[in-house]
Amino acid sequence: MLPAGDLKEFVGDFIRNALAAAELGRWEVLGQTVREWKATAAVYADSALLKELTKPVTDDHGPVPPHADIGE
Template sequence: MTATKEVQWSELQRDPKSVAALADNGDVRVRRRDGAALLLMREDRVNAAGEGAFTAARALRNVLTHLPLEAAAAALTEEFPWLTLLPVEELPQFIADFTRAAQIAAEVGQWSVLTQAVREWKATAAVYADPALLRRLTEPLTDDFGPVPAPVDVDGDAG
């Protein structure tokens, strides 16, 4: 695979044919002063990548489904060490949610589906890591605590 080439927006405007030729040989990042960079790719490579991601997600689902729970949990814990904070009885649900989200994300080409599932489970693990917070979140509510503030993404990652 070739490295991503970079061009400025003005170069794309000035000489679109040469930028298109670059895209025939690999991805092209188009830098803009007034916004996020754009990624220019050939459609056949995007389609192949999508098909490959879908195939990988299906294979992952099948592998995790056929592995004993302990083996699947151990494999995923290497990638997500915070899984050790979850109660053992929660691991089957994490594995099911993770594999389903991976398959959906690959099928629709929206990896934010998988990112969101991992982010939610990571937040759950963080609650289990804090006994006082866990107690507060699981005890019955008897008072009105007022409006709930909007969630804040503290670290911006899902892993």
């Protein structure tokens, strides 16, 4: 179950994307919204996973490599 604030955000996203999907005739947009929010709800349902994903990141994984253009 989503917390109240996230539930409100989901409803807003769903409505915006349903309107956009209807206008474009591309319903996969709405399907993607539902899949993403289901994943968010699954994280909230698993307290250990929620704790792991919301703790501060303290590790330094080194410098970010420079961007390489595709095809080089």
